[in-house]
Amino acid sequence: REDDSLFSRHFHSLSQTPPVVSKMLWVDKYRPKSLDKVIVHEDIAQNLKKLVTEQDCPHLLFYGPSGSGKKTLIMALLKQIYGASAEKVKVENRAWKVDAGSRTIDLELTTLSSTNHVELTPSDAGFQDRYIVQEIIKEMAKNRPIDTKGKKGYKVLVLNEVDKLSREAQHSLRRTMEKxxxxxxxxxxxxxxxxxTEAIKSRCLNVRINAPSQEEIVKVLEFVAKKESLQLPHGFAVRIAEKSNRSLRRAILSLETCRVQNYPFTDNQVISxxxxxxxxxxxxxxxxxxxxxxxxxxVRGKVYELLVNCIPPEVLLKRLLHELLRKLDSELKLEVCHWAAYYEHRMRLGQKxxxxxxxxxxxSGISGSIAYNWSKPGMKTSVRIIHARLHAQALTLAALAGAAAVEYYDHKTGATDRYPKFLKPDNLTKD
Structure with missing residues (x-):
């Protein structure tokens, strides 16, 4: 889960205080196990309960922001269908040998499975995700559920991060889910x-899971505090909800961190x-x-460190944009947003x-700094942005040729003698 990896380093301080450490994080300890115990999205939970009472349950697509409760509803739904057997899961590394025309591809992926369902994230296989989708569904389709006590005659395959699947994998998923x-x-x-793709959405019942409101987050925090026999001031709970960005998982994790750092709670307690x-x-x-x-x-070294510590690149890019917008004037924010959207799209198409x-x-740094540091006093903002774009395009071409080309670039004179001929820009100015 995304927020779990973001939180792991921040939660490391718990290891220094053994008396208050639980064997389970509160976010897992107090996760609703059934649809009847759901606090947030009660209306959706009741509709799902009515849905599974029918003999023929359709394919389902749960979508919504991170921390809104999608996985909680899915696990509660599985328990509603198969009973307690859905909770008896095991983690294993599955390996497949796929015949891809003239060669055989060895694939390996971590799965979470019970006797009635399998959960996996096929996008972890990268550009080979389409083979994972084909093989796992074919394998599941050959075998009926082992648990004879189950009322349903089908297995369930839970696929996470479907929006990160390649187009080929989504087309393959559409064909196999029909077959x-x-x-x-x-x-x-x-x-x-x-x-x-629209082809997949049209074959599923779409379930929108909205991010919980601040009032709902406060309600859940007070429920957790009551279960832990803690005195939680209402004002402090409201502040945690405001800083959680409407992510219920993050709010509960923050509450547990504050419990370790300082208790009893106070209304003005610092939320690190x-x-x-x-x-x-x-x-x-x-x-x-x-x-x-x-x-x-x-900066490249720092970005590598964040990626190695399992910070998702999409989350990292959005957070970088947020920090840059806080430090730039309003005239340049549109320019920085343009580059962020441009590279977010390219990042989805690529692998690195x-x-x-x-x-x-x-x-973004060039647009934000060159436009003001290199321009003449009194120059209009529009002209500054044009200058920033020209220099940014030149330096981007240099970066394509390698770090050496960037190092030889003279920022003051705009010299291009050391550029490779096929990358030599024509739009440089001396300002």
């Missing part, structure tokens, strides 16, 4: 339905930001302070996120 619909049901989960967010703020400051190959090399994050940082 094996008699013995297999699909529950798809994603953050954005706009990245899912996550370590990775502070690190991103440092990166944005470094890029606006100096635009040079040396600075870019240092670091290239696109670095390109966004470089061009």
């Amino acid at each position: 094996y619909s008699s013995s297999c049901r699909l529950i798809l989960c994603c953050n954005s339905s706009s990245k899912v 930001p996550m370590d990775w967010e502070e690190y991103v703020a440092e990166i944005s400051t470094d890029m606006l302070r100096e635009q040079s190959p040396k600075s870019l090399f240092q 996120a670091i290239f696109h994050i670095e390109g966004c940082l470089w061009l």
Whole structure:
């Protein structure tokens, strides 16, 4: 889960206080196990309960922002269908040998499965995700549920992050879900339905899971505090809800962190930001302070460190944009948003996120700093932005030729003698 990886470094301080550490995080300990115990989205839970009472349940597509409760509803739905056996899951690394024409591809993926369902994230296989979709559904379709006590004659396949699947994988998913619909049901989960093809959406019952309101988050926090026998001031709960960005998972994790750091709670207690967010703020400051190959090399190392610590590249890029917008004038915000959207789209099409994050940082830093540091006093904002674009395009071409080409670029004179001929820009100015 996305927020779990973002929170892991920030939650490391719990290991220093053994007396208050539970074997389970509160976010897992107090997760509703059935549709009747759901606090948020009660209306959706009741509709799902009515749906599974029918003999023929359709394919389902759950979509909504991270931390809204999609996975909680899915697991409660599985328990409603299959009973307690849906909770008896095991984690295993599955391997497949796929015949891809003239060659055989070895694929390996981590799955979470019970006797009646299998859960996996096929996008983890990268551009080979279409083979995972084909093989796992075919394998499930060959075998009926082992649990004879179950009332349903089909298995359920839960696919996470469907919006990150390649177009080929989504087309393959559409074909296989039609072919094996008699013995297999699909529950798809994603953050954005706009990245899912219309062919898949038209074959599923779409269930929109909205982000919980602040009042609902406060209600859940007070429920957790009551279960833990804690005195939670209402004002402090409201502040946690405001800083959670309407993510219920993040709010509960923040409450548990504050419990470890300081208890009893107070209304004005400090809610520490996550370590990775502070690190991103440092990166944005470094890029606006100096635009040079040396600075870019240092920032690249910091971005690598965040990616290695399982910070999703999409989340990292959005957070970088947020920090840059806080530090730029309103005239340049549109320009920075343009580059962020441009590289977010390119990052989805490619496989190496670091290239696109670095390109966004470089061009955003150039747009934000060159436009004011290199322009003449009194120059209009529109002219400054034009100058920033010209220099940014030149430096981007240099980056394509490698770090050496960037290092030899003279920022003051705009010299291009060391550029490869096929990358030599024509739009450089000396300003």
